[in-house]
Amino acid sequence: MPLIVFPTSQLLWVRVAALLFTCVAFSAAAHAGSLPHGGMADWCIFCWAFSFSCTLLVLLVHQFGLQSRIPVSWSNFPITIACYAALLCLSASVIFPLFFLRDQPGRSEARDHRIVSTVFSCLAAVAYMGEVSLTKARPGETAGYMATAPGLLKVFQTFVACIIFILVSDPVSYDQHPALKWCMAVYCICFILSMAVVVLCVGECTGCLPIPFSKFLSAYGLLAVVMYLTATIIWPVFQFDKRYQVRSSASSKLIAASVLTGLNFLLYLADLAYTARLVFVSA
Structure with missing residues (x-):
């Protein structure tokens, strides 16, 4: 047998x-x-x-x-x-x-x-x-992009963005001022681009881009850092400053969204630093 x-x-x-x-x-x-x-x-x-x-x-x-x-x-x-x-x-x-x-x-x-x-x-x-x-990839080891630090950071970025979506959508807390709508646009755009990178890597479709994948990562990383920097500053100002505040008090969900916005900014900053080292130092 x-x-x-x-x-x-x-x-x-x-x-x-x-x-x-x-x-x-x-x-x-x-x-x-x-x-x-x-x-x-x-x-x-x-x-x-x-x-x-x-x-x-x-x-x-x-x-x-x-x-x-x-x-x-x-x-x-x-x-x-x-x-x-x-x-x-x-x-x-x-x-x-x-x-x-x-x-x-x-x-x-x-x-x-x-x-x-x-x-x-x-x-x-x-x-x-x-x-x-x-x-995960060890130093000097050949591995897929998602096994590297930038790849894992993409997963963290998309997950944190999903938590932010949950926090700001129930109740809706981004429609009181155009600046808050900009912050929501930042969350959505960066989430879509990060998820697109994950899907492209998992689906082995990185060669379908009209530009080299490394250049796309560098340009997108810089854009995401700048956009999240503005959201990290704007979101707490327009949510907690009494001149713009609509609600009588700040809820724990809004405070958590502010903290997670700052966290995602740091994640994108670290991602940009890792990507720059992989692209420019390796070259």
């Missing part, structure tokens, strides 16, 4: 661990967590289910040697998925206990399941961080 032997490695076991952790997290929450429909509950379930599904896909493709049959770059796809999964599980690990454990008095079956989901969500985030650490 022939035996099917799967090669094992540290990376394989990290992926299996992440698969099991995310499975337990969303199973416990969905089965007996007594969660409300919509809102943050659906977001957390999505984080775990998306991470589980993509990790299962990566495992199956890798173990059965199907990399050449899928229309994506295998040097970019797994680490991109792992980085997004790490951020998604990390966000769920923070959001889930804040919304669904903090105001749950006493012990109950639903509370116990929510605690299990929180613990395994944290473990999944750690596992995905471990996968990113194992697969």
Whole structure:
């Protein structure tokens, strides 16, 4: 009787661990967590289910040697998925206990399941961080763009932008002044361009650009830094200065959006520095 032997490695076991952790997290929450429909509950379930599904896909493709049959770059796809999964599980690990454990008095079956989901969500985030650490490019190593520091920064930039969209859209907080609409335009334009870079790299379509990919990255990086610098200054001024303030007090969502705007500015600045070093120093 022939035996099917799967090669094992540290990376394989990290992926299996992440698969099991995310499975337990969303199973416990969905089965007996007594969660409300919509809102943050659906977001957390999505984080775990998306991470589980993509990790299962990566495992199956890798173990059965199907990399050449899928229309994506295998040097970019797994680490991109792992980085997004790490951020998604990390966000769920923070959001889930804040919304669904903090105001749950006493012990109950639903509370116990929510605690299990929180613990395994944290473990999944750690596992995905471990996968990113194992697969990212080392100095002098040839790897896909998404395995380099600029590639990973693109993932962080798009994720932070998504959080900003959530914060400023419920309720809408950017339509009181043209300057705030400019900030929203900055978030959207930079998000679209960063996501386009991710899609081009994962889909191996960088050669479709009318200009060299390195020059596109440099020009876009400089543009994004300048645009986010203006948003980092304008957003808090027009949200918190009493001369322009529409609301009686600043909400925690607006403060968080200001902080994340500054964070994304720093991410784009670091991205520009890494890209300039890769393009000019390597040349």
